[in-house]
Amino acid sequence: MKTCLVVDDSRVIRKVSRRILEDLGFEVAEAADGVEAMAWCSAVMPDVVLLDWVMPAMDGMEFLKRLRAEPGGQRPKVVFCSGETDLARIREALEAGADEYIMKPFDGGIVAGKLASLGLAA
Amino acid sequence: MIPVADLDFVAALCRARAGLRVDPEKGYLVESRVAPVARREGFASPEAFIAAVRADGDARLAWSLVEAMVLPETEFFRDRQVFDALARDVLPALARARAGQPVRVWSAACGAGQEIYSLAMLVAEDPTLAGQVELFASDLSERSLEKAQAGLFSQFEVQRGLPARTLVRHFEKAGESFALSPRIRQMVRWRRVNLMDDLARFGQFDVLICRNLLTQLAPEAQAAVVGRLKRALAPGGRLVLGLREEAGGELTPMGGGLGLFALPGDAVRTAA
Numbered sequence: 001m002k003t004c005l006v007v008d009d010s011r012v013i014r015k016v017s018r019r020i021l022e023d024l025g026f027e028v029a030e031a032a033d034g035v036e037a038m039a040w041c042s043a044v045m046p047d048v049v050l051l052d053w054v055m056p057a058m059d060g061m062e063f064l065k066r067l068r069a070e071p072g073g074q075r076p077k078v079v080f081c082s083g084e085t086d087l088a089r090i091r092e093a094l095e096a097g098a099d100e101y102i103m104k105p106f107d108g109g110i111v112a113g114k115l116a117s118l119g120l121a122a
Numbered sequence: 123m124i125p126v127a128d129l130d131f132v133a134a135l136c137r138a139r140a141g142l143r144v145d146p147e148k149g150y151l152v153e154s155r156v157a158p159v160a161r162r163e164g165f166a167s168p169e170a171f172i173a174a175v176r177a178d179g180d181a182r183l184a185w186s187l188v189e190a191m192v193l194p195e196t197e198f199f200r201d202r203q204v205f206d207a208l209a210r211d212v213l214p215a216l217a218r219a220r221a222g223q224p225v226r227v228w229s230a231a232c233g234a235g236q237e238i239y240s241l242a243m244l245v246a247e248d249p250t251l252a253g254q255v256e257l258f259a260s261d262l263s264e265r266s267l268e269k270a271q272a273g274l275f276s277q278f279e280v281q282r283g284l285p286a287r288t289l290v291r292h293f294e295k296a297g298e299s300f301a302l303s304p305r306i307r308q309m310v311r312w313r314r315v316n317l318m319d320d321l322a323r324f325g326q327f328d329v330l331i332c333r334n335l336l337t338q339l340a341p342e343a344q345a346a347v348v349g350r351l352k353r354a355l356a357p358g359g360r361l362v363l364g365l366r367e368e369a370g371g372e373l374t375p376m377g378g379g380l381g382l383f384a385l386p387g388d389a390v391r392t393a394a
Contacts, residue, residue, distance in 0.1 A: 091290045101286035
């Protein structure tokens with residue numbers, strides 16, 4: 001079973017994401033910010049990270065840069081999932097090493113499509 | 123609730139005008155599809171709208187009723203592997219066979235344009251294809267064509283099937299919407315075409331894309347439309363149907379389960 005780490009400071013978003021991902025057959029873990037997410041990844045790298053941008057403690061961009069610098073940190077696919085819809089910001093996320101980008105609000109169809117395009121059918 | 127006689131009228135009208143199969147037993151479906159059009163046209167309910175079309179035979183209203191019954195659902199790069207096969211194999215092979223003549227592609231039920239624009243983006247990104255391919259698109263619905271030509275898509279639409287890298291490469295933000303670049307929009311020529319009419323005046327095409335329309339048509343209309351599309355194909359041309367649609371006749375499935383069919387023959391084409 002493939003694993004997905006959902007990183008978002010909103011409990012509601014984490015809950016919605018978990019339901020969508022579990023329906024898609026993923027094993028889901030949750031983190032409320034980049035610091036928690038780094039701790040999780042240091043223990044075990046997930047197959048994919050669904051990553052919010054604006055969070056307390058450590059934001060999504062900082063987490064992404066640190067993750068990619070970790071041993072094995074290139075392997076997880078990272079899908080930003082953010083309310084930021086400015087194309088320059090989306091370009092910035094992709095250039096920093098994100099594999100895909102989802103603009104909030106989203107639904108199960110969008111998440112399924114993005115993950116399938118990354119070869120991540122669970 | 124829409125009266126049975128009115129549902130029968132809608133089914134007969136759609137079948138006669140556009141070959142569409144509308145099940146008069148599914149009143150809820152008719153009601154849900156007609157409701158937005160009825161509101162737009164200023165009627166209090168779908169029932170009132172259908173009754174008015176039936177009573178006064180207004181041609182424009184009748185067409186808007188028919189158009190409302192077409193299932194418009196599509197998305198960018200729907201069934202991505204089909205577009206990859208077209209850009210990687212089908213179009214390069216045809217371009218070689220045409221030896222300098224442009225490869226003519228027609229998306230014959232284009233809806234809001236996501237499929238033909240998907241292909242346009244792939245062509246634009248491939249230096250061996252750019253400038254070698256002419257793209258045409260048509261639809262029965264004037265409203266769909268207007269939306270397609272505007273090239274404005276909602277946040278929801280650009281997240282269905284469109285990779286983020288493609289989004290940032292070819293779109294600009296326009297308020298809450300996303301506007302496709304003029305460069306890509308200008309690659310496509312548009313026309314309103316009813317596939318129930320004779321298509322001979324449009325000339326011949328190397329690739330005809332008509333995905334997921336046949337399954338919405340009545341059986342006799344399916345055969346008639348496939349026949350017309352086949353006659354609009356140049357020898358050696360390719361027909362692209364939905365993944366579960368069949369062409370039959372002398373069109374040979376190209377394998378891979380992608381809905382690609384080949385018309386036998388060498389690359390000889392008559393002009394429009």
